[in-house]
Amino acid sequence: xxxxxxxxxxxxxxxxxxxxxxxxxxxxxxxxxxxxxxxxxxxxxxxxxxxxxxxxxxxxxxxxxxxxxxxxxxxxxxxxxxxxxxxxxxxxxxxxxxxxxxxxxxxxxxxxxxxxxxxxxxxxxxxxxxxxxxxxxxxxxxxxxxxxxxxxxxxxxxxxxxxxxxxxxxxxxxxxxxxxxxxxxxxxxxxxxxxxxxxxxxxxxxxxxxxxxxxxxxxxxxxxxxxxxxxxxxxxxxxxxxxxxxxxxxxxxxxxxxxxxxxxxxxxxxxxxxxxxxxxxxxxxxxxxxxxxxxxxxxxxxxxxxxxxxxxxxxxxxxxx
Amino acid sequence: xxxxxxxxxxxxxxxxxxxxxxxxxxxxxxxxxxxxxxxxxxxxxxxxxxxxxxxxxxxxxxxxxxxxxxxxxxxxxxxxxxxxxxxxxxxxxxxxxxxxxxxxxxxxxxxxxxxxxxxxxxxxxxxxxxxxxxxxxxxxxxxxxxxxxxxxxxxxxxxxxxxxxxxxxxxxxxxxxxxxxxxxxxxxxxxxxxxxxxxxxxxxxxxxxxxxxxxxxxxxxxxxxxxxxxxxxxx
Numbered sequence: 001x002x003x004x005x006x007x008x009x010x011x012x013x014x015x016x017x018x019x020x021x022x023x024x025x026x027x028x029x030x031x032x033x034x035x036x037x038x039x040x041x042x043x044x045x046x047x048x049x050x051x052x053x054x055x056x057x058x059x060x061x062x063x064x065x066x067x068x069x070x071x072x073x074x075x076x077x078x079x080x081x082x083x084x085x086x087x088x089x090x091x092x093x094x095x096x097x098x099x100x101x102x103x104x105x106x107x108x109x110x111x112x113x114x115x116x117x118x119x120x121x122x123x124x125x126x127x128x129x130x131x132x133x134x135x136x137x138x139x140x141x142x143x144x145x146x147x148x149x150x151x152x153x154x155x156x157x158x159x160x161x162x163x164x165x166x167x168x169x170x171x172x173x174x175x176x177x178x179x180x181x182x183x184x185x186x187x188x189x190x191x192x193x194x195x196x197x198x199x200x201x202x203x204x205x206x207x208x209x210x211x212x213x214x215x216x217x218x219x220x221x222x223x224x225x226x227x228x229x230x231x232x233x234x235x236x237x238x239x240x241x242x243x244x245x246x247x248x249x250x251x252x253x254x255x256x257x258x259x260x261x262x263x264x265x266x267x268x269x270x271x272x273x274x275x276x277x278x279x280x281x282x283x284x285x286x287x288x289x290x291x292x293x294x295x296x297x298x299x300x301x302x303x304x305x306x307x308x309x310x311x312x313x314x315x316x317x318x319x320x321x
Numbered sequence: 322x323x324x325x326x327x328x329x330x331x332x333x334x335x336x337x338x339x340x341x342x343x344x345x346x347x348x349x350x351x352x353x354x355x356x357x358x359x360x361x362x363x364x365x366x367x368x369x370x371x372x373x374x375x376x377x378x379x380x381x382x383x384x385x386x387x388x389x390x391x392x393x394x395x396x397x398x399x400x401x402x403x404x405x406x407x408x409x410x411x412x413x414x415x416x417x418x419x420x421x422x423x424x425x426x427x428x429x430x431x432x433x434x435x436x437x438x439x440x441x442x443x444x445x446x447x448x449x450x451x452x453x454x455x456x457x458x459x460x461x462x463x464x465x466x467x468x469x470x471x472x473x474x475x476x477x478x479x480x481x482x483x484x485x486x487x488x489x490x491x492x493x494x495x496x497x498x499x500x501x502x503x504x505x506x507x508x509x510x511x512x513x514x515x516x517x518x519x520x521x522x523x524x525x526x527x528x529x530x531x532x533x534x535x536x537x538x539x540x541x542x543x544x545x546x547x548x549x550x551x552x553x554x555x556x
Contacts, residue, residue: 023374023383024359025521025529026459026503125523135463135504137523184335232345233460233467235374235381237338258374259460267335295336296386303387 001067002120002152005145006100009061011213014120014139015254017050019128023258029238030130030138033213033254033277034111036302037075040168041115043310044072044092046159046317052122052129052139053115058280060103060112061145065095070117070158076109076278091167092117094158109278118155133213133255161316168309179285182272184295186241188231188263196223196247200265204284205249211281213255218285222247223265236260239268239276251276271298329354329402331395334381337371339394341380341402347469351378352457356412356534357405367397375533376458377467415535416453419501420542420550421492423449423514427547430511434477434494445513446541448472449499456535464503464521464529468537471499483509490516492539503529514539517550 015038018031032038032055039049054061060078073080073089080087081102087093089112095101103112122129122140131139140151189197205220223243236242240252242262251268252260254277268276269290279285290298330342341358343351358380362373369388374381384394423446424431435442454468461467476497484507487493491502493510502508503520520530531537542550 021372023372024459025463026461026465027463126528187332187334232377234376234379237335239335257461259376270336292333292391296390299336300387
């Protein structure tokens with residue numbers, strides 16, 4: 001029993017917490033663009049937080065349930081409907097055999113996550129079920145889903161929570177209405193001209209059409225180095241903001257290459273990566289500078305919140321009399 | 322480790338990574354430091370450690386700040402580096418031969434590389450196969466080696482119009498660099514030959530054929546030998 005794709009959607013690929021341990025071999029980490037949304041989706045179902053879910057982009061897929069499953073939809077609001085009726089997000093939902101799940105307009109954000117209790121049957125590659133699109137491995141046959149694909153559930157019979165009528169309140173999730181993206185200085189920050197540094201925080205930057213799982217190219221003031229510098233390639237990370245030779249910034253996203261040769265002007269805080277992942281081409285963002293201590297403090301609090309949530313959600317699946 | 326290159330600085334790359342930066346240049350001495358740190362991390366993981374990426378003159382370590390704060394990992398790495406620098410043992414090196422069919426359909430740009438450098442195609446192959454190359458780092462694509470040591474006599478600029486498709490195993494030259502494409506990708510390198518070896522195969526236990534620190538030699542083979550190896554590998 002599993003799901004069958006009626007439509008693939010724009011870009012629907014399985015992603016988990018990422019492929020860890022192979023960066024030294026040039027293998028990108030991949031994984032969900034909005035890690036928090038994926039984690040919460042899994043936790044709602046009593047799954048391990050990092051289990052692979054289906055990342056649906058802007059125009060979501062349409063899929064038929066060939067068996068019963070407990071599912072959760074999180075992340076961006078892509079107007080999910082089951083058999084024509086709106087589906088609640090951020091809570092466990094029963095999908096009965098024969099039900100059709102479809103997506104409509106993207107109302108907020110641009111990436112929704114479909115998690116299934118127990119997960120779906122994928123062959124992990126190098127320890128991960130994330131789809132590495134450019135290299136064509138991982139996830140489901142190393143590619144985005146298309147019409148006719150069939151993916152089996154790992155779990156035949158859904159394990160229901162003690163009560164069904166509950167969910168997460170959406171304000172637990174980073175709001176995307178104010179597009180402030182918090183950043184730290186990148187390693188080459190000080191090499192940029194004062195004017196460029198001022199522009200960086202005063203101006204808004206627009207996410208260009210060149211925005212995908214590898215990175216977002218931004219449009220805004222040209223950023224210039226004090227002195228032109230030939231850089232040796234070195235490591236980058238999810239959220240590194242590089243500046244190209246023409247002076248435009250690129251934010252590296254989940255499928256970014258492991259190393260880069262452009263100056264790294266900023267680094268987006270880990271806690272704001274999910275928010276950035278939900279913004280699409282045309283959106284305006286503004287950078288706000290934080291220091292390392294603040295950044296780590298925020299990340300530690302987020303981790304604590306997730307752990308508390310995990311504990312309380314596990315409790316939902318334990319019968320108590 | 323020599324005195325002038327064991328100087329290093331530590332700095333953050335965001336809230337979850339720290340960089341050990343050696344003097345910013347491509348040199349074998351600095352590469353040995355990068356290797357020593359990498360080898361140490363392969364043997365000695367610690368709580369909160371996620372993984373690392375070695376590069377020409379740096380090693381970046383990804384970590385979990387809810388287990389280890391920046392100040393804590395900084396102290397830990399300083400202690401580790403002190404020990405490593407005192408130790409200074411030279412690590413063993415793996416030597417790997419990469420068979421290549423040069424020219425013809427396998428290396429459509431060999432003639433251009435020869436003409437550009439006023440050499441015969443035979444001379445280009447002789448020069449390319451005479452050097453031993455050091456794998457400084459892996460990056461850009463899975464298993465793609467940044468090789469050092471190419472003879473400048475065969476240096477050739479990239480193609481003005483990149484090809485939309487370059488086959489996995491293609492051997493190319495770009496400026497003063499040479500390399501092998503591990504996966505099919507677009508690219509602007511001058512393609513001089515084709516290797517039957519797979520530089521990256523996710524089905525292998527160790528997916529990447531090369532790792533930083535390996536020494537590589539290219540060996541010219543005939544088309545018949547190429548087909549033979551390809552058949553044996555089952556591609």
